[in-house]
Amino acid sequence: MKRFVLMLCLLAAPAWAVEPDEVLSDPVLEQRARDISKGLRCLVCQNESIDESHASLAKDLRVLVRERLVAGDSDTQTVDFIVERYGEYVLLNPRASGSTLLLWAAGPLMLLLAGAIGFGYVRKRAGAKAPQEDALSVEEEARLRQILKE
Incomplete structure (x- = not known):
């Protein structure tokens, strides 16, 4: 009790x-x-x-x-x-007016900005390809076949 x-x-x-x-x-x-x-x-x-x-x-x-x-x-x-x-x-719950609107909107805006930057970075990296090497010449192909047969 x-x-x-x-x-x-x-x-x-x-x-x-x-x-x-x-x-x-x-x-x-x-x-x-x-x-x-x-x-x-x-x-x-x-x-x-x-x-x-x-x-x-x-x-x-x-x-x-x-x-x-x-x-x-x-x-x-x-x-x-x-x-x-x-x-x-x-005020424990500030009013959404004037300068506080900027504070209320800053979080979501920063999140959107970070997402756009991250998306652009990933797209740029995915778009970058390894440099294309020239195809093997006839002599190089013949030499490669010879090496592989041995």
Whole structure:
């Protein structure tokens, strides 16, 4: 039984990041804040959402999200405010617009380019033939037959 309780506590560990003093009294607003927080990156931890992070900056961002929601901002306005303040890097799933389109397209474009270069190289090597030697002269054929008969 103790192991079961311990496993449940370990599985719920990311939920411990949100401290009780941060939780909003309105459950609908709190759920919206949680949903927004799951999509924002902790700038200290870098691969954790601010909802999971224990860093003080993550706490400040969670509080800021809740303040914006209480002030009446929509989810989009709240995210836009934070992105404006901290940059696109704060989003765990960056938007596919502007300069990020180049980053999104760079991988497939490089793969296509490498495939085209490799295909061209293989075709060129397959097309290169061994130099053709002249056919044997009559005297050389006769000498070859003589050698083979011996």
